[in-house]
Amino acid sequence: MNRSAKNMLRLIGMAFVGICGLVAFAWYSMPIRGYLPSDRQARVVFDQRRTSFDRAAEVLQKEKCVGVIASDGTSSNPMCSIPVAIRRALVQETGAKTIVLGDDGSMEFALWGTGCAICSDSYKGFLYLPTGARPGQVRGWVPAFAISLEDDALPKANGKVSDGLYLLPIDSEWAIFRIKYGE
Numbered sequence: 746m747n748r749s750a751k752n753m754l755r756l757i758g759m760a761f762v763g764i765c766g767l768v769a770f771a772w773y774s775m776p777i778r779g780y781l782p783s784d785r786q787a788r789v790v791f792d793q794r795r796t797s798f799d800r801a802a803e804v805l806q807k808e809k810c811v812g813v814i815a816s817d818g819t820s821s822n823p824m825c826s827i828p829v830a831i832r833r834a835l836v837q838e839t840g841a842k843t844i845v846l847g848d849d850g851s852m853e854f855a856l857w858g859t860g861c862a863i864c865s866d867s868y869k870g871f872l873y874l875p876t877g878a879r880p881g882q883v884r885g886w887v888p889a890f891a892i893s894l895e896d897d898a899l900p901k902a903n904g905k906v907s908d909g910l911y912l913l914p915i916d917s918e919w920a921i922f923r924i925k926y927g928e
Contacts, residue, residue: 780857781923782869784921787869788921791921797838798854801852802918808825810825812846813844814843814844842858850874857870858870867926868923870921890913891912894921
């Protein structure tokens, strides 16, 4: 290979590395946010599916099946006695991506949002707290009550919504929740 061909390959390689670096920088610095509905839109969804949410809470509360139920009905808890078909039906009826069942009886029905290992997680959905339960720590978070779950109404750190679990009460047992974690 002649000298000019080697120089050309070196130049192409350097350009490729530079472009890859720019793409990686842009990807990392871009705020990745899935669709999160407004509080009003979330409330409409809850009202439309209220019967399904109440039914799911009733079925899941009887079994005390702590863990995560995925959209296909599988559970992170191998001891969960609720059949997969029933768990799958509950997830589908409520429209949840996942249902997280806490050992305190709380249930998070996550309907909207995104998250990944290298980006921030932001989810919105509905939290069930059984009557008499106090909203202490829910999966390690101490919930903060808010008058709105919109970005403008929540506490900020470095110009972005602070990490945390935020609740907008619906009634004595249900709340719209928003979880914001990491970046």
